[in-house]
Amino acid sequence: MVFEAYFPFILAESIKGKLELKTPKLFSMKLDHGYSYSQDGDDNKWKFVKLDHPSTFQTLAMDTELKISIMEDLDRFVKRREYYRKVGKAWKRGYLLYGPPGTGKSSLIAAMANYLEFDIYNLDLTAVHTNCELKSILLSTGNRSILVVEDIDCSVSITNRIANQQALCNAAKKSKNRDVVTLSGLLNFIDGLWSSCGDERIIIFTTNHKERLDPALLRPGRMDVHIQMSYCTFGAFLTLAKNYLGIEGHSLLFPEIQNLLEKAKVTPAVVGEHLLSNENPDHTLQTLVDLLKVKITENENEKANQAEGEAAMEPLIQSDDKSY
Structure with missing residues (x-):
């Protein structure tokens, strides 16, 4: 009787040990x-x-x-x-x-x-x-x-x-x-x-x-x-949507999100953090669309500022070239 009671304990501990290993x-x-x-x-x-x-x-x-x-x-x-x-x-x-x-x-x-x-x-x-x-x-x-x-x-x-x-x-x-x-x-x-x-x-x-x-x-x-390791692609987004929101099918917003992701250049970490902020799938996806639009605008402004800076530097570079 003692052995029969003790054996399951030994077996459980053995399995636990293997799992830990x-x-x-x-x-x-x-x-x-x-x-x-x-x-x-x-x-x-x-x-x-x-x-x-x-x-x-x-x-x-x-x-x-x-x-x-x-x-x-x-x-x-x-x-x-x-x-x-x-x-x-x-x-x-x-x-x-x-x-x-x-x-x-x-x-x-x-x-x-x-x-x-x-x-x-x-x-x-x-x-x-x-x-x-x-x-x-x-x-x-x-x-x-x-x-x-x-x-x-x-x-x-x-x-x-x-x-x-x-x-x-x-x-x-x-x-x-x-x-x-x-x-x-x-x-x-x-x-x-x-x-x-x-x-x-x-x-x-x-x-x-x-x-x-x-x-x-x-x-x-x-x-x-x-x-x-690239910016968030639509394939990566689908995994995040499944992990965070439990969405395995397609949403009406998915085509728009796919299009925006190609231009927004956001990381999976940014998208994941946003999806984590709200458990309501419809609301979360809509606010994600808004976020991606903001990111696209920021990227465009950054490119414009960079182009202006390069244009402003060009006369100085040409002047330095002539001095030699």
């Missing part, structure tokens, strides 16, 4: 009381919390075709261990997510982690001072994981290698560590000798300004997939 973790670097990477001698260089992010590919505000393409690429990657070994490549995949703020880059990363049940390691390059530190931190990441470097264009020392070469040399001379974090240090982990120290890893860089990145980061074999 499948919950991805979000790792961040251990920092000291300042803003630097902690060098306290602890072999565990990361701390973590459970990734309790609800984002999935089903709820992601993105065109359906692009979502399917990403999921198929992820499925193909996790099934090709022997293929990568056969062709002599490290079992890793690089993604570059680029686009304006609010277009869903972080949500896509969370959706990828939930889809694959991979842990996320969030690497803050500004808190790492040397290539040796960087190597030690990266080698302590686990397999079946996603390494994320957000806003990589804001990491000054690796954004423009040529422009910063002299500054890096000066910093290296002054540094007691005789080293600084360099582009080559990061790239050596991505596709150099150290890239093979680990399996089934995904590396994701995000940026709001792809044009600012060093060409070496964009070379084939490093960032395998470039994903442009």
Whole structure:
């Protein structure tokens, strides 16, 4: 009798444990009381919390075709261990997510982690001072994981290698560590000798300004997939309307919204925030139409002001040219 009463409890705890094991973790670097990477001698260089992010590919505000393409690429990657070994490549995949703020880059990363049940390691390059530190931190990441470097264009020392070469040399001379974090240090982990120290890893860089990145980061074999996170499309809006308002069919306002979205240049975050403000679908969609019209007017005024500014500068530029 005791066993019969105890067995369901053991089974329930076992199932609960397995579910917990499948919950991805979000790792961040251990920092000291300042803003630097902690060098306290602890072999565990990361701390973590459970990734309790609800984002999935089903709820992601993105065109359906692009979502399917990403999921198929992820499925193909996790099934090709022997293929990568056969062709002599490290079992890793690089993604570059680029686009304006609010277009869903972080949500896509969370959706990828939930889809694959991979842990996320969030690497803050500004808190790492040397290539040796960087190597030690990266080698302590686990397999079946996603390494994320957000806003990589804001990491000054690796954004423009040529422009910063002299500054890096000066910093290296002054540094007691005789080293600084360099582009080559990061790239050596991505596709150099150290890239093979680990399996089934995904590396994701995000940026709001792809044009600012060093060409070496964009070379084939490093960032395998470039994903442009665009302004809100009609396909993304349909997902948002379903998520926030429970609308799965079509509304009379949908054609007008589709037309306005093509001109308004608003992010999914802006549209989602507006849909969240009211639970009445008809009223919310009508006020969204009004919002998009305002955004279009603002964009047109901004373009006009920019054109006026360029026209005002043109005589000055011509005058400078003649002075030479």
